[in-house]
Amino acid sequence: MTNWTTQRMEAERVVRYADLIPCLNAFIDTRNPGSEAKENFTIIGPGVSENPDQHVHIAEPHGFNIGGARQPPGCINSQHSHDTAEVFVVHSGNWRFTLGEEGRDAHVDCAPGDVISLPTGMFRGFTCLPRHEGDTDPAYLFAVLGGDDPGRVLWAPYVFDMAEKFGLVLMEDGSLVDTVKGQAVPEGARPMPRTTAEQIAALHVPTSEEAKALVYRHAEGPGDIIANGGTFKREHGFGLRRHDLERNTDRDCEAQDHAHVWFVHQGKARMEWDQGGLSLDAGDVITVPPGLSCRFVADQNTTLFQVWR
Known part of the structure; x- marks a missing residue:
């Protein structure tokens, strides 16, 4: 029988909230106005970060990935889609989840203890909402992604347009090139093509009623x-x-x-x-x-x- 002492369990299988190591430039939209302050966490598994330097707390495959997102009020996570199921438990703060290519087709608001399950093949984004006037405290989402390899992010076209203005290039292999830091696209490598109209047409656009059905309420x-x-x-x-x-x-x-x-x-x-x-x-x-x-x-x-x- 494996000897799981308290010390070994703490060292190998516990990730404390106070010890979370964020990545501030995990994705292509990290410099887009309104998105600069978001923090991404890969707690168990590699997640879908586009930054190869993202810290992974526990690398052991579990059959799913555990992550987190922390954002101050007003901070935006841009519209995107995933290859596997994405689920959030709202740990703190109030959040608005926006659906559709530009986030205007439907939305649903969530509060602490709520769970939202976002299926594949659908654009989603989310914004931390202020809890009261003058609120600047960051709020946190606990995240689960399906599979050991949850694949890559499919971004709405406007995200590519904005990122280009701020010096970030997403490559076909899912990595980021930061031209502001003097990085160049490697010879022979190709940037990720901008999301096409055909790809967008293949995604589901939910109604407001469908959006409500994506949420389990704390109550x-x-x-x-x-x-x-x-x-x-x-x-x-x-x-x-x-x-x-x-x-x-x-x-x-x-x-x-x-x-x-x-x-x-x-x-x-x-x-x-x-x-x-x-x-x-x-x-x-x-x-x-x-x-x-x-x-x-x-x-x-x-x-x-x-x-x-």
């Missing part, structure tokens, strides 16, 4: 969100469940064949297993290794989200 309570019988029944490549624990209660977690991930949305919990235990605060992530039984004990009223394959 709906705990239970299966992505699973057979859950709120979202279409295939994602992973499952998502919400657990609510009252103070001084616990939740047993049987050993599984694959690693599964827990995110503390609010509150505080202690994970205990035969060889150790550690405390987790709001925003922290732990990946439970295959074959390990454990339990979560709530020090206060706590909400956790579990991701598995």
Whole structure:
């Protein structure tokens, strides 16, 4: 049996919110006006970052990717589409998710504890909204992408146009060339072609009613969100469940064949297993290794989200 001491678990399988390492230039739109302040995090797996220097906290394949986005009010993540399912848990702040090529076809607003599931083949973007007048505090989204390799981002055409003005070139291999820093397109390499009208026509444009159906609201309570019988029944490549624990209660977690991930949305919990235990605060992530039984004990009223394959 693998010896999972507390020290080893902390070092290899825990990512603390306070220790997250952001990338400030992960994507082609990083210099576009209104997008300069966004932070991207790759917590488990490579994610879809276009910056080869992006820090990956845990590289071990899980069958899905875990990431995060942190933005101050007014900061925009430009319209794009993904090759795999994209799901966000709103950890803090208020957010507007805009749909369609220019984000004008539909939108839906989300608050802490809400979950939005964005399917493939659809342009989406998101903006952090101010919580009150004068609000400048950044807010955070916990993200899950399907697959070990979630592919590349398909950007709306206007994103290429704006990026060119600010010195960034996206290459066919998904990497960025920063001409402001003196970088040049490598000999023989080709820039990513601008998204075509044919590619755009192949994407779904949702209605306002469809947009509403993409969201699980916090008020709906705990239970299966992505699973057979859950709120979202279409295939994602992973499952998502919400657990609510009252103070001084616990939740047993049987050993599984694959690693599964827990995110503390609010509150505080202690994970205990035969060889150790550690405390987790709001925003922290732990990946439970295959074959390990454990339990979560709530020090206060706590909400956790579990991701598995």
